[in-house]
Amino acid sequence: MFSLSSTVQPQVTVPLSHLINAFHSPKSTSVSVSTSVSQNQHRDVVPEHEAPSSEPLLNLRDLGLSELKIGQIDQLVDSLLPGFCKGKNISSHWHISHVSAQSFFENKYGYIDVFSTLRSSCLYRQHSRTLKSICSDLQYWPGFIQSRGFKTLKSRTRRLQSTSERLAESQQIAPSFVKGFLLRDRGSDVETLDKLMKTKNIPEAHQDAFKTGFAEGFLKAQALTQKTNDSLRRTRLILFVLLLFGIYGLLKNPFLSVRFRTTTGLDSAVDPVQMKNVTFEHVKGVEEAKQELQEVVEFLKNPQKFTVLGGKLPKGILLVGPPGTGKTLLARAVAGEADVPFYYASGSEFDEMFVGVGASRIRNLFREAKANAPCVIFIDELDSVGGKRIESPMHPYSRQTINQLLAEMDGFKPNEGVIIIGATNFPEALDNALIRPGRFDMQVTVPRPDVKGRKEILKWYLNKIKYDQSVDAEIIARGTVGFSGAELENLVNQAALKAAVDGKEMVTMKELEFSKDKILMGPERRSVEIDNKNKTITAYHESGHAIIAYYTKDAMPINKATIMPRGPTLGHVSLLPENDRWNETRSQLLAQMDVSMGGRVAEELIFGSDHITTGASSDFDNATRIAKRMVTKFGMSEKLGVMTYSDTGKLSPETQSAIEQEIRILLRDSYERAKHILKTHAKEHKNLAEALLTYETLDAKEIQIVLEGKKLELR
Ligand SMILES: Nc1ncnc2c1ncn2[C@@H]1O[C@H](COP(=O)(O)OP(=O)(O)OP(=O)(O)O)[C@@H](O)[C@H]1O
Numbered sequence: 263m264f265s266l267s268s269t270v271q272p273q274v275t276v277p278l279s280h281l282i283n284a285f286h287s288p289k290s291t292s293v294s295v296s297t298s299v300s301q302n303q304h305r306d307v308v309p310e311h312e313a314p315s316s317e318p319l320l321n322l323r324d325l326g327l328s329e330l331k332i333g334q335i336d337q338l339v340d341s342l343l344p345g346f347c348k349g350k351n352i353s354s355h356w357h358i359s360h361v362s363a364q365s366f367f368e369n370k371y372g373y374i375d376v377f378s379t380l381r382s383s384c385l386y387r388q389h390s391r392t393l394k395s396i397c398s399d400l401q402y403w404p405g406f407i408q409s410r411g412f413k414t415l416k417s418r419t420r421r422l423q424s425t426s427e428r429l430a431e432s433q434q435i436a437p438s439f440v441k442g443f444l445l446r447d448r449g450s451d452v453e454t455l456d457k458l459m460k461t462k463n464i465p466e467a468h469q470d471a472f473k474t475g476f477a478e479g480f481l482k483a484q485a486l487t488q489k490t491n492d493s494l495r496r497t498r499l500i501l502f503v504l505l506l507f508g509i510y511g512l513l514k515n516p517f518l519s520v521r522f523r524t525t526t527g528l529d530s531a532v533d534p535v536q537m538k539n540v541t542f543e544h545v546k547g548v549e550e551a552k553q554e555l556q557e558v559v560e561f562l563k564n565p566q567k568f569t570v571l572g573g574k575l576p577k578g579i580l581l582v583g584p585p586g587t588g589k590t591l592l593a594r595a596v597a598g599e600a601d602v603p604f605y606y607a608s609g610s611e612f613d614e615m616f617v618g619v620g621a622s623r624i625r626n627l628f629r630e631a632k633a634n635a636p637c638v639i640f641i642d643e644l645d646s647v648g649g650k651r652i653e654s655p656m657h658p659y660s661r662q663t664i665n666q667l668l669a670e671m672d673g674f675k676p677n678e679g680v681i682i683i684g685a686t687n688f689p690e691a692l693d694n695a696l697i698r699p700g701r702f703d704m705q706v707t708v709p710r711p712d713v714k715g716r717k718e719i720l721k722w723y724l725n726k727i728k729y730d731q732s733v734d735a736e737i738i739a740r741g742t743v744g745f746s747g748a749e750l751e752n753l754v755n756q757a758a759l760k761a762a763v764d765g766k767e768m769v770t771m772k773e774l775e776f777s778k779d780k781i782l783m784g785p786e787r788r789s790v791e792i793d794n795k796n797k798t799i800t801a802y803h804e805s806g807h808a809i810i811a812y813y814t815k816d817a818m819p820i821n822k823a824t825i826m827p828r829g830p831t832l833g834h835v836s837l838l839p840e841n842d843r844w845n846e847t848r849s850q851l852l853a854q855m856d857v858s859m860g861g862r863v864a865e866e867l868i869f870g871s872d873h874i875t876t877g878a879s880s881d882f883d884n885a886t887r888i889a890k891r892m893v894t895k896f897g898m899s900e901k902l903g904v905m906t907y908s909d910t911g912k913l914s915p916e917t918q919s920a921i922e923q924e925i926r927i928l929l930r931d932s933y934e935r936a937k938h939i940l941k942t943h944a945k946e947h948k949n950l951a952e953a954l955l956t957y958e959t960l961d962a963k964e965i966q967i968v969l970e971g972k973k974l975e976l977r
């Protein structure tokens with residue numbers, strides 16, 4: 263601790279504590295003193311000390327100090343002024359062993375024992391020896407002297423008053439020199455010291471040494487006080503200079519200044535943007551969301567019209583959906599359609615480790631927005647400011663931030679024309695207080711686009727680039743199940759870049775397919791040298807899949823087959839659902855399993871069962887997953903019936919083995935069906951594999967040509 267009292271304390275009390283230490287620190291000395299006093303005195307003293315009430319109030323005479331013999335005094339003085347008696351001179355020992363510490367502990371060990379004061383005050387009182395009793399009186403002194411160094415005059419007076427009050431009570435019995443110390447009259451200190459030494463018959467030569475020692479100790483203590491004060495002042499100065507440098511650095515250094523700015527909360531994204539250039543036209547494939555937001559646009563255009571009948575519009579709208587589905591775009595479009603200012607804020611901006619900063623940003627944002635109503639405030643990643651996790655110790659102040667947000671949302675009237683749109687990927691993570699009526703009480707789902715939506719989005723972005731008329735957006739749309747708007751935009755962009763790199767004038771299907779595969783499976787690995795044997799195996803394996811897909815009634819249409827290594831694969835066949843599949847029939851699922859089996863079946867038929875490879879593992883994963891779900895989820899096993907088995911680990915061993923049995927049968931049958939097809943179409947299989955070895959990649963049309971036995975035009 264660096265409190266003033268604790269730093270200054272030691273110096274002022276030094277001289278006396280030295281005395282105290284000198285009096286009774288060498289235990290053996292004090293013992294020998296007390297044993298050598300006459301039995302009488304000893305008896306006199308002991309009972310007094312046994313009575314607790316008499317503790318500190320002892321008269322020197324009672325202590326028998328005046329009766330000490332010369333030899334004993336020598337002993338005493340020796341303990342006070344070590345080395346003095348021997349040399350009858352102020353030895354160098356005395357100079358060194360002075361005073362500079364408050365306690366015996368500190369003198370001995372060289373560092374402060376923080377409990378020394380407490381301990382001493384208790385211990386000294388417990389001592390039954392006479393000299394120690396004096397010390398118990400003496401050690402009142404440091405406490406009062408301490409105040410002189412740094413207390414105000416007022417407090418000092420008060421202290422003195424209380425001191426004298428206490429004194430008044432004990433005036434009759436307190437030793438006079440202790441009184442002198444307590445009153446801190448230096449003159450009387452000396453006087454009392456003189457008197458003491460006189461009454462106690464301390465020889466004159468000793469008296470001088472005694473006083474000198476006292477004075478020296480005092481001076482040293484003064485010097486120490488001065489030193490401590492100086493160093494204290496220096497430390498403060500250094501800290502102040504460092505602080506100034508720190509602030510200067512923060513303002514000067516660009517990186518730091520950004521930190522500083524963002525943490526001050528003074529400029530938290532309060533500049534609105536006019537969104538004239540973004541309208542609902544720009545958002546494709548999310549028709550339902552657009553319809554729901556249409557009424558908000560009407561409201562922003564004319565807030566009064568809506569509230570005149572007492573109707574209330576939601577203050578907050580929550581856009582919920584996976585990343586990249588166009589939530590931000592929709593919010594912008596709302597502002598753009600209504601032609602009102604758009605305030606953008608990201609939830610993570612408010613998630614500050616500094617107390618109050620997040621809250622003050624929210625305040626600023628709402629103040630600005632209200633001044634410019636009607637307007638739209640958009641808070642992206644709302645979960646990072648309004649999430650339930652805000653109780654976590656990592657975000658100690660986010661509770662404040664969310665409370666501020668709630669207060670601001672409650673703080674304006676519904677017809678003020680401020681609409682808050684929040685976006686989140688995890689609505690379930692939001693704090694309940696945020697989604698109750700009056701806050702974000704309208705939820706709009708922004709899902710991943712369906713095949714129609716994907717086609718629209720693709721067309722929208724294709725129209726921004728040069729593309730060949732042969733490009734069929736629908737084919738790409740069908741092959742990009744689960745893609746978000748942002749991913750589709752990226753796909754078109756990558757195709758355009760690829761075309762540019764290849765020196766083409768326009769983007770064709772080839773580039774679009776290429777970038778689709780790249781996004782789905784990772785980049786091509788053209789540099790990998792695959793030996794002919796492996797290439798052949800891959801060609802037959804992939805053609806196996808393709809043949810099964812082609813000749814199985816309920817399989818998805820083939821889109822493409824390739825033996826170009828990409829990501830972790832050596833080749834692949836891609837199939838295209840005609841439409842997004844909302845439901846799948848039993849025969850469609852079986853067809854998918856058969857197609858998966860096609861690869862391994864081909865390897866076995868062409869190269870023999872000793873030469874099958876590891877390449878089919880992901881095919882089996884896929885087939886097994888389908889079979890398992892058919893049995894345990896879809897009720898498609900006659901033996902196990904129309905029942906779901908969610909946690910197979912908890913089922914009885916019989917049921918578990920029955921499930922396993924059924925899955926095994928489904929897979930085995932699938933394998934056999936695939937084998938049958940490949941055996942039947944061995945010729946087509948061979949043709950297709952050879953075509954793949956020649957051309958590396960074949961699209962749906964080319965595959966059809968090969969399988970119909972026609973010759974492919976040379977590319
Ligand atoms: N439905 C869509 N129509 C047109 N473009 C879209 C669509 N969805 C996404 N995009 C494109 O993707 C970009 C990113 O989308 P946006 O930032 O709106 O997604 P988001 O849902 O807000 O994502 P996040 O949750 O990651 O913030 C948009 O700027 C836009 O170019």
Ligand SMILES: [Zn+2]
Nearest residue numbers: 861877878881
């Ligand atoms: Zn395969």
